[in-house]
Amino acid sequence: MHTSDWHLGKRLQRRSRDSEFDAVLAEIVEIARRTLPDLIVHSGDLFDRYSLSPGDLMRAMTSLSALRSVAPVVVVGGNHDSPHWFDVLDHVFQNTAEPGAHPVTFVHTAADGSGGGRVLDFPTRDQSQRIRLAALPFIHPNRFMHLFPGLGTTHGAYAQGLRGLQEELITQLHEGYSPQHDVLVFATHLYLSGALLSGSERHLDVSDAYATAPDDLPRVSYCALGHIHKPQALTSSKATAHYAGSPLQFDFGECDDAKSVLLVEADPQRPTRTAPQRLTAGRLLKKFTGTLEELAFRAEEFSNTFLDVTITSQNLIPQLSQKVATAVPDADVVYLTEDCAETRITPLNVSDLPQEEPELTESFRAYLTEHGTPGRVADEVLAAFGSLLHHPGGDEPPPCPAELGLQEALAHPWTPDSTGSETA
Known part of the structure; x- marks a missing residue:
């Protein structure tokens, strides 16, 4: 034996x-x-x-x-x-x-x-x-x-x-x-x-x-x-x-x-x-996946078992563990999972993705808009981004608006006047 x-x-x-x-x-x-x-x-x-x-x-x-x-x-x-x-x-x-x-x-x-x-x-x-x-x-x-x-x-x-x-x-x-x-x-x-x-x-x-x-x-x-x-x-x-x-x-x-x-x-x-x-003396381990109502309907099937329960629902069920225990009073629930439609995260399939990649500058514009970048600043940032995007090699890119503004400020620095206030 x-x-x-x-x-x-x-x-x-x-x-x-x-x-x-x-x-x-x-x-x-x-x-x-x-x-x-x-x-x-x-x-x-x-x-x-x-x-x-x-x-x-x-x-x-x-x-x-x-x-x-x-x-x-x-x-x-x-x-x-x-x-x-x-x-x-x-x-x-x-x-x-x-x-x-x-x-x-x-x-x-x-x-x-x-x-x-x-x-x-x-x-x-x-x-x-x-x-x-x-x-x-x-x-x-x-x-x-x-x-x-x-x-x-x-x-x-x-x-x-x-x-x-x-x-x-x-x-x-x-x-x-x-x-x-x-x-x-x-x-x-x-x-x-x-x-x-x-x-x-x-x-x-x-x-x-x-x-x-x-x-x-x-x-x-x-x-x-x-x-x-x-x-x-x-x-x-x-x-x-x-x-x-x-x-x-x-x-x-x-x-x-x-x-x-x-x-x-x-x-x-x-x-x-x-x-x-x-050998038949041991308690059985069983799994269940379905609604709370279906679990209660099959309660007799799970009598004197250890149970791994997954409850499916459209909306979150308050006090779920107590309701499951009431539904199957003669089972010992070891694991409890709620598969709720309103909280479920569904991963994207390849077929769900855009077939054509969006234009990069437009994607960046949408990003700036989403984050509340002011229009004038956004225009300057987009101009700098476009300039860098189209000059990826070693060529010197043309100056962007922000760079032109900095050059102007350096050429005409602020100086204090005779009254102690600052003038250009």
Whole structure:
């Protein structure tokens, strides 16, 4: 069973979702108890933040304890997970396990920044086969120079370094590998080029500079991918690869996503098959665009949802937020936008622009008129402007009226007369 990106502690614009997490985690545990998988893989981002609340920590421990009562559990470190907290959880689970209990294994980047990948072996429930799992946690881009010295700092260096780590891990995976007996699985937390983002991922960690090509995945029966919250399959020539996605809708870019966990049936002698198991416990995120009256008419449709509302109107609606809340009393309005015709700014299209450029002098005259330049002054300024406009080169332009007036003043300066007053 493949699950991923729980992001325990994540909020929606400061709104707690703890009750939803409790419900959906109970649903995941129930699916595990019903289907009895041989192995449960969590492909990263168990938590949303490095600093944990006691409630989030207890929620993770309770859920993982319930899952390990069904099958072994492996949790791969994601970009949101703290290696130090993973060490704490590992210590707790190792020292509280009853004899014969299934293990819970945490695979993360070490505190010194080393890669931290591991190969783990798990017998199937009927002991007829062995699952060989290569687990590669998220490698932070700000640590890659320490991990991959000599590769440089180009965009391709990070992906090249990851390929090197992956190749080392896959070499270990094939040591003692039996093609008739072993099922090979690769679990990792990384961004594959071509993956569809939802909008709730941390954008610095899903840029094209740090993308891995799907065909760079190893040749295994199944690749359990984490990091992207929209559940999806990735086309790879070497493996069946899936992002399990998040168990709750975290962003309005996920409105149309059906959340699930994946059951993976893998066998060395047959193609791998996947079967999503729908998760329904979380509240839905929905978008609405229309008038206030249309919103009220569809109020029942938005009951118990988080809502992104855009109200269209001809005139501004006073106290709009209160009126929207009254229209959909059973919804939680997260975003509210008013698209009002009287305040809307419509950008010009190319077809709206004048087909012929107006004459420059006339445009300047209109500008002077608009700014209230007196007529006589405007005439002199326009004459100077026209003179400069028609003599752009090195030729000496003829004197303009303002220049002639200045020359006249300099030729006949003002002088004081005998009475002390100034005369020309």
